[in-house]
Amino acid sequence: MRGGELVLGTFALSLATFMNVLDTSIANVSIPAIAGDMGVSPAQGTWVITSFAVANAISVPLTGWLTKRFGQVRLFTASVLLFVLASWLCGLASNLGLLITFRVFQGFVAGPMIPLSQTLLLASYPRAKAGVALAMWSMTVLIAPVAGPLLGGWITDNISWSWIFYINIPVGLAAAALTWSIYRNRDPGGARVPLDWVGLGLLIVAVGTLQIMVDKGKELDWFASREITVLAIVSTVSFLFLIAWELTESHPIVDLSLFARRNFTAATLALAIAYGLFFGNVVLLPLWLQQFMGYTATWAGLATAPVGILALLLSPWVGKNVARIDPRRLATLAFIGFAGVLWMRSQFNTQADFRTILIPTLLQGGAMAFFFIPLQAIVFSGLPPDRVPSAAGLSNFARITAGAVGTSLFTTLWDSRAALHHAQLAETINQGNSAAMQTLAQLQSRGLSREQALASVNQLLDQQAYTMGVTDLFLLSAVVFLFLIAIIWVARPKLGGVAAGGGEH
Secondary structure (H helix, E strand, C coil): CCHHHHHHHHHHHHHHHHHHHHHHHCCHHHHHHHHHHHCCCHHHHCHHHHHHHHHHHHHHHHHHHHHHHHCHHHHHHHHHHHHHHHHHHHHHCCCHHHHHHHHHHHHHHHCCHHHHHHHHHHHHCCHHHHHHHHHHHHHHHHHHHHHHHHHHHHHHHHCCCCHHHHCHHHHHHHHHHHHHHHHHHHCCCCCCCCCCHHHHHHHHHHHHHHHHHHHHCCCCCHHHCHHHHHHHHHHHHHHHHHHHHHHHCCCCCCCHHHHHCHHHHHHHHHHHHHHHHHHHHHHHHHHHHHHHCCCCHHHHHHHHHHHHHHHHHHHHHHHHHCCCCCHHHHHHHHHHHHHHHHHHHCCCCCCCCHHHHHHHHHHHHHHHHCCHHHHHHHHHECCCHHHHHHHHHHHHHHHHHHHHHHHHHHHHHHHHHHHHHHHHHHCCCCCCCHHHHHHHHHHHHCCCCHHHHHHHHHHHHHHHHHHHHHHHHHHHHHHHHHHHHHHHCCCCCCCCCECCCCCCC
């Protein structure tokens, strides 16, 4: 493709990707409002995020079969239109059960959108400019987290959380219309191919039970609960059967043979773990700001949105040079950057002002620019073009699943660490602590009863405990990011080898 057609095609594909990623980040700052409106806890409210991610993860590996069956352009356009329908239904949901049901539908139909947007974009550009194509794609993934918290916060505070879903309708219709008008003549159409029903069933059971286990683990006291134990066993056995089945199936739903390639395995593993850490922290920060630092949804959005500024400025340079500079070096910079940002956040306390919270957010954008593009370049390095859709689907499946599990694990660990810190702090409130006794006396002198004074002190302890809990997780994430550097150097990418063919293993 050339000229105006290439520009419009890139814009249409990017618009759909933007809408998809936006729907993940836009809900983050709205969770407290959704939970409050529906009479559930914020922890239960995070199911709005994880239900979408799990359904998305399950449907992503179907992209290869669906593409063969219906054709790339037909499938992409249908996926976008069904996403619009699901968004409308999410906005109409009157209770958490319905909202989660519609989010599952939305996540499922969204599955093919991101892998196909990558595939169509790479096919639109000459092979030598594959890095530029990936940069264009990645920039939309980076813009969405900027717009998401700002839009989500403003809409939640000033209109209604339902509108975080309704805004997808005009965006999706425009993306579908543009894509169909530009790409429809390039679609070879579909063919009848068998569907690996056994593999699909095992995938749904394995991922679904894993997510339910992680979501409900804290509530049911983990493995003290028979339900959690059963879920863990079912998930493990399903994954083992899935691996055995897919390695012998002639038309596998998940092409596990890609893991025989060193580049794909190392980059996908690093991408999945890093995204799980990244997304877990992305969800935690606005929750902490709103629940314990007194931020509104709008201000939480303002505190988290500038993450995209440096990302937007640096991404074009990274995309232009990823074929010239070893992508392992660029990814190493990303991991060091994330570790540094999370270390800065681990120093937060209850006195942290807006500027203190904003600085790491700004710096994180630089790390993001060096994150997606080099890792995607390594994922596709040495792959023949006909395997790019399967590689895009499988790597995105790993990334999305890790993001969903990371969200649940981080919220569970946060509660666990906060409970530990609260117990330790509460032990200091006794007759031997003169400062604590003086505080209680001052509160009672203002007309509070002893019970009310103790409740006020308990609120302060909660704020301190949850702040200490969230900083513990920031520090842990920083350490894990440094360990990921070793994984990425296992890869042996060829410079300029993005989807360029070759026999790397």
